[in-house]
Amino acid sequence: MAELKKKLGKKDAQTSISDLASRIHFSEKEGRIWLDDQRMVLLHSSALGVLRRELIDSFGIDEARGLITRVGYNSGSHDADLARKLRSSATPLEAIMLGPKLHMLEGVARVEPVRLDVDVERGLFSGEFNWHGSVEAEEHIHAYGIGAGTACWQQVAYASGFVSRFMGRPVMFREVQCMAHGAPHCVIVGKPVEEWSEAEVDLRALRADSLTSGLSVANRPAAAESPQSLLDDVDVVGVSAGFNAVCHMVRRAARTQATVLFLGESGVGKEVLARSLHRISPRAQGPFVALNCAALPEELIESELFGVEKGAFTGAHTSRPGRFERADGGTLFLDEIGILSWPAQGKLLRALQEREVERVGGTKACKVDVRVVAATNLDLREAVKQGEFREDLFFRLNVLPIHVPPLRERREDIPVFMNHFLHKFNHRDGRVVSGFTGRAIDALLAYHWPGNIRELENLVERGVVLASDEGAIDTTHLFVGGESVEGEWLTLNRDGSLRATSAAVQTEAPDPCATERLGQRVLAMLGEAKDAEITPLNEVESALITSAMKRTNGNQSAAARLLGLSRAQLMYRLKTLQRDEDTDA
Numbered sequence: 001m002a003e004l005k006k007k008l009g010k011k012d013a014q015t016s017i018s019d020l021a022s023r024i025h026f027s028e029k030e031g032r033i034w035l036d037d038q039r040m041v042l043l044h045s046s047a048l049g050v051l052r053r054e055l056i057d058s059f060g061i062d063e064a065r066g067l068i069t070r071v072g073y074n075s076g077s078h079d080a081d082l083a084r085k086l087r088s089s090a091t092p093l094e095a096i097m098l099g100p101k102l103h104m105l106e107g108v109a110r111v112e113p114v115r116l117d118v119d120v121e122r123g124l125f126s127g128e129f130n131w132h133g134s135v136e137a138e139e140h141i142h143a144y145g146i147g148a149g150t151a152c153w154q155q156v157a158y159a160s161g162f163v164s165r166f167m168g169r170p171v172m173f174r175e176v177q178c179m180a181h182g183a184p185h186c187v188i189v190g191k192p193v194e195e196w197s198e199a200e201v202d203l204r205a206l207r208a209d210s211l212t213s214g215l216s217v218a219n220r221p222a223a224a225e226s227p228q229s230l231l232d233d234v235d236v237v238g239v240s241a242g243f244n245a246v247c248h249m250v251r252r253a254a255r256t257q258a259t260v261l262f263l264g265e266s267g268v269g270k271e272v273l274a275r276s277l278h279r280i281s282p283r284a285q286g287p288f289v290a291l292n293c294a295a296l297p298e299e300l301i302e303s304e305l306f307g308v309e310k311g312a313f314t315g316a317h318t319s320r321p322g323r324f325e326r327a328d329g330g331t332l333f334l335d336e337i338g339i340l341s342w343p344a345q346g347k348l349l350r351a352l353q354e355r356e357v358e359r360v361g362g363t364k365a366c367k368v369d370v371r372v373v374a375a376t377n378l379d380l381r382e383a384v385k386q387g388e389f390r391e392d393l394f395f396r397l398n399v400l401p402i403h404v405p406p407l408r409e410r411r412e413d414i415p416v417f418m419n420h421f422l423h424k425f426n427h428r429d430g431r432v433v434s435g436f437t438g439r440a441i442d443a444l445l446a447y448h449w450p451g452n453i454r455e456l457e458n459l460v461e462r463g464v465v466l467a468s469d470e471g472a473i474d475t476t477h478l479f480v481g482g483e484s485v486e487g488e489w490l491t492l493n494r495d496g497s498l499r500a501t502s503a504a505v506q507t508e509a510p511d512p513c514a515t516e517r518l519g520q521r522v523l524a525m526l527g528e529a530k531d532a533e534i535t536p537l538n539e540v541e542s543a544l545i546t547s548a549m550k551r552t553n554g555n556q557s558a559a560a561r562l563l564g565l566s567r568a569q570l571m572y573r574l575k576t577l578q579r580d581e582d583t584d585a
């Protein structure tokens, strides 16, 4: 421990708990408590005990443990964001040490570090901590007495969530001794998922549903334990609340025959989810046929979907079945359904209603037993309003809509995907790229991911190609395609280093020089010289907003951050500007 203290040095001592405590604000008038920008609550520990007991008694110990684990992982992940923001210049070791401090501040336990070795670039992590007086163990003992197992599920998952977010790869903690098991204090040990034996047991608790293969992609046992399980589905990964909600929906929908509509931006993994849905549905033995409506010219769509009879048009030398017929007894996945032509929409509607299709140039209808799963990144309701999409087809498709959130709204999943794709491309290309550098992890976590998981996959693929063997992927290997890395807290400089952007600057005292520079810039805009004409305020505002929008390629969230506004405030101002322009015109 003395050695660890030496490693952490003076800087760690400076980040005292009172330093973190100064980030807590009680807003008496509004009835809110803030830890930096996160809203918090003061909860009676006995209430926590009651909640645990009710969960265990209602759902059984495994289900309850799963629920509590996911809550903990979520808090750990959020606190990692805060720590990252507070200490953007700290070494990984110092930054990770903020986790135990936040944990203490939040009243969980007294944390005593035993050992901690971190090498972010090589993906090495090894840590051990003692917890004295864990509130979770105390409440568990209060309800059940000293028992057979460990009890600090939420807090162990907090540690896993916190460190995974920092390392950019799944790191898992286990409680090796617990007060609830009769030990004098609790001890937790953390290392990368791959290094644990039987990690599956712990990982299962992180998943709301066996649909997700969770963190385990690199170290999954060859045979899945149940035929219904989707553990073999390597591309379905995630731990976030948003992702778990999607999995619940997919699981529920799979049992039915209802038409399912996946909604969400490009690249969020709609086809992967559609395949999973098919695999766990009663139609699993039947075919899964996919068609991307955007990938075919309009005049070919109908013959592709419904088949064609010989001689139906020039070039139709033979009769052939369409995707509907080929999917008979199985599932037909139609991606980018929003761009179907009006006549094709009519035929699709008929196929859904009558359960029969007629080949192009054919005269008789043919019965088909097909479950249709559709997907779109368009707002179909809006398309209906614009008269571009049939309302009756929309209602027919919209029986079970499942919204898949974009990656930037489930950042907890980013480290999981990073690790997943790193292993995938290392394996495919026979490479041994060790991991990601600290600044690469920062950049990947802060990036806004307009292309979602597909973009992350492409970036990691590029990184694996460009990084050296045994080396780590750095920002210079990742962002070479002109991506604008206007992250939440960090921005990429030309030399590949990161600098803090507005959000991080806000947490520090204003820099008097920066204020002066800003003043000069405003004066310059105003026409500086005393007798020059003064630019009206609304024009200054308009110019600022326009330049921020330009600089962020029209990304409203990033522009808002640059301007120190919330996205809603920016939207309001943009609307006002638009209105002013309209009135002027």
Ligand SMILES: [Zn+2]
Pocket (backbone or CB within 6 Å): 134, 137, 150, 151, 152, 175, 177, 178, 179, 180, 186, 187
């Ligand atoms: Zn414990």
